Amino acid sequence: MLCGGLYVSTVVGLVYMFNLIVGTGALTMPKAFATAGWVASLTLISVLAFMSYMTTTFVIEAMAAANAELRWKRREQEEVHESDSTTDYSDEEVVTRGRAEPVETRPILSVQRGGTVDHFDIVERVEMGQMASMFFNKVGVNMFYICIIVYLYGDLAIYAAAVPMSLMEVACGNHSCSTGAVTYNDTDSCWGPVKRKDAYRVFLSIFTLLLGPFTFFNAQKTKYLQIMTSLMRWIAFIMMIILALIRIGKGHGEGHPPVAQLSGVPNLFGVCVYSFMCQHSLPSLVTPISDKRRMGSLVLFDYVLILAFYSLLSFTAIFCFDSALLHDMYTLNFTDNCDVLNVPFLRYFLGLFPVFTISTNFPIIAVTLRNNWKTLFHRDGGTYPWLVDRVIFPLITLVPPILVAFCTHNLEALVGITGAYAGTGIQYIIPAFLVFLSRRHLEPVFGRDVVNKHKSPFHHTGWVVFVVLWAAFCLMFVTANIVLNETKT
Numbered sequence: 001m002l003c004g005g006l007y008v009s010t011v012v013g014l015v016y017m018f019n020l021i022v023g024t025g026a027l028t029m030p031k032a033f034a035t036a037g038w039v040a041s042l043t044l045i046s047v048l049a050f051m052s053y054m055t056t057t058f059v060i061e062a063m064a065a066a067n068a069e070l071r072w073k074r075r076e077q078e079e080v081h082e083s084d085s086t087t088d089y090s091d092e093e094v095v096t097r098g099r100a101e102p103v104e105t106r107p108i109l110s111v112q113r114g115g116t117v118d119h120f121d122i123v124e125r126v127e128m129g130q131m132a133s134m135f136f137n138k139v140g141v142n143m144f145y146i147c148i149i150v151y152l153y154g155d156l157a158i159y160a161a162a163v164p165m166s167l168m169e170v171a172c173g174n175h176s177c178s179t180g181a182v183t184y185n186d187t188d189s190c191w192g193p194v195k196r197k198d199a200y201r202v203f204l205s206i207f208t209l210l211l212g213p214f215t216f217f218n219a220q221k222t223k224y225l226q227i228m229t230s231l232m233r234w235i236a237f238i239m240m241i242i243l244a245l246i247r248i249g250k251g252h253g254e255g256h257p258p259v260a261q262l263s264g265v266p267n268l269f270g271v272c273v274y275s276f277m278c279q280h281s282l283p284s285l286v287t288p289i290s291d292k293r294r295m296g297s298l299v300l301f302d303y304v305l306i307l308a309f310y311s312l313l314s315f316t317a318i319f320c321f322d323s324a325l326l327h328d329m330y331t332l333n334f335t336d337n338c339d340v341l342n343v344p345f346l347r348y349f350l351g352l353f354p355v356f357t358i359s360t361n362f363p364i365i366a367v368t369l370r371n372n373w374k375t376l377f378h379r380d381g382g383t384y385p386w387l388v389d390r391v392i393f394p395l396i397t398l399v400p401p402i403l404v405a406f407c408t409h410n411l412e413a414l415v416g417i418t419g420a421y422a423g424t425g426i427q428y429i430i431p432a433f434l435v436f437l438s439r440r441h442l443e444p445v446f447g448r449d450v451v452n453k454h455k456s457p458f459h460h461t462g463w464v465v466f467v468v469l470w471a472a473f474c475l476m477f478v479t480a481n482i483v484l485n486e487t488k489t
Helices: 010-021 024-036 038-089 091-097 108-112 128-135 138-172 196-216 223-249 262-275 279-286 295-320 330-334 344-377 386-407 411-446 461-488
Strands: 189-191
Touching: 010 279, 010 295, 024 038, 024 138, 024 262, 024 295, 024 330, 024 344, 024 411, 038 128, 038 262, 038 279, 038 295, 038 411, 038 461, 128 138, 128 279, 128 411, 138 189, 138 196, 138 330, 138 344, 138 386, 138 411, 189 196, 196 344, 196 386, 223 295, 223 330, 223 344, 262 411, 262 461, 279 411, 295 330, 330 344, 344 386, 411 461
Parallel strands: none
Antiparallel strands: none
């Protein structure tokens, strides 16, 4: 985003945000829609889009507050240095004039009127971890990093399961379309005596051996890979929507989803929260935007577009395919159904495109998780012993998600749990506390006369309380549903 110190236009910045939000979660959304019912799904995803937009405005306001605090502290230090240098000239001069004023007692407005600086300009990238350190106490900062780490573990487990599962479906699937669309069990044969679950674990082992070593180094110079994978992703999404629309238009649609089904709502909640996740990346997305005056309305427009896109993708899927045949990874529905797509090359492209797009992101997420582990234990910037830094941290980053992927490849459940728990913390709880505490933190310094120009439209404290209560209710609802389902089985 801020490559080489260059700024980008508002529209380009919002395109980046669109690309960031629309990722792997979108591919698991059609099955979640089919399970929860189309009316329940449309209602819930609309509510969650609104909630995500609200907390996005919270984070942007907190970023502006963090910039204001850093700028004020820097100005305060400069005035202290100027005062010290003036004192060096003559102590007698300071005493006789008697006009020296302690820096701490000078009102902020006296500084602002002396120049054109707006303290709330977002010109310095302040990551969420830094904002947490500025506005949270020690317990809050630790909870923030734990939440981020759990979310990134979930991300890596989803990626580690999605790639080998796609490879398994392509290698073991019915690409001749001789028997039509069918469902397979993990114990079905893939290659002679090799079962499908064994093939999955073979591909997972290869994936780990090829991409795992990147966790021990830094992932750099991925710009062109990211451009290529973004292009592939949009070609695939557009193809899937058009192919499903054509089949529905011909009257060959097989989907008859229910109107609403309560048992599918908790998982849909987790999938939708995961699919709207962008709050943790907002500092990198918003800071480089050169003109931020229309940013609020454009962010809202972005969310409306994303909501429309998710709805279009999911609705075409659930009315095109039989709900019982929908895969966790939606792309796989096009690999063994010649009624929808009878060009072998395109079927392989759709089946394998998640392999390429996810594989380029795995090292980046792994390095991010490793660095968060380091920060959690050593936030003062100190160094670790070589063994801890280069071996222990990469191993505790890589091993847990790979073990989870070895145990299960249920992507819908992985995305749902990651979104419902860690995602709720990052998307709702952390932004709410950031904006609330940043307001309390800066009011004694800036007073009420200085207005944050990036203030959220939902600036009343009641909205912050509502978000926290909403998050608590959702967590309890999802947990209760999981417990009840486990006791039934």
